[in-house]
Amino acid sequence: MFLPTIFNPENKDLKEIQINELLQTNKYTEEFNLTLTEEDAKEIIxxxxxxxxxxxxxxxxxEVTKKLLKRFSSSTFIKPQEYVSTINSLHELFYYMKNETEDRIGDDKLIGIMEDFYNNSCGGSISILRQRIEVFSNNFRRENQKKDYLLEGNYFDDYK
Incomplete structure (x- = not known):
């Protein structure tokens, strides 16, 4: 298969594979009374x-989408009528966080951080989660800049 074909978002074969992958997560999430329809899967994609x-x-x-579906499905805050919109918001927050942390945190750990915030300090609120993630990302980036600066030796060079 040619690379442009793989990356073409209109590739019907790829879309069917993706839809089927998401629908297979229903085997896990249905125990929490959360299931996706084919239309839901298309919207999430x-x-x-x-x-x-x-x-x-x-x-x-x-993989990231399937991990979000599985990890957050056990949350008592996600209601069936809000399932798809919550997953969609979590997607956006996940990729925002990946960029803001400069890919220095692995996917599983990042999803775990988001899940912990969502279920605990955010009480299931996406808007509060968005705020928490912004603060976390800023602090993370600041700490890494500080570490990078110290590791480069510039800190000590300033005092010569």
Missing amino acids: HVRECALQSFGRIEIDM
Whole structure:
């Protein structure tokens, strides 16, 4: 298969594979009374593609999406009628956080941080989660800049 074909968002074969992958997560999430329809899966894929594009990111597989679905499905804060919109918001926040932390945190750990915030200090609120993630990302980036600065030796050079 040619590379442009793989990255073409209109590739119907790829879309069917992605839809089927997301629908397979229902086996896990239905115990929490959360399931996706084919239309839900299409919407999630569309929002994911938009988020990837807006953050200048590329992902070939659906692993992050499947991890978000599985990790957050056990949350007592997610109601069936809000499931898809919550996952869509989490997608956007995940890719925002990946960029803001300069990819220095692995996907699983990042999703774990988001899940912890969402279920605990945010009480299931996406707007509070967005604020918490902004603060976390700023602090993380600041600490890494400080570490990078010290490791480069510039700190000591300033006092010669």
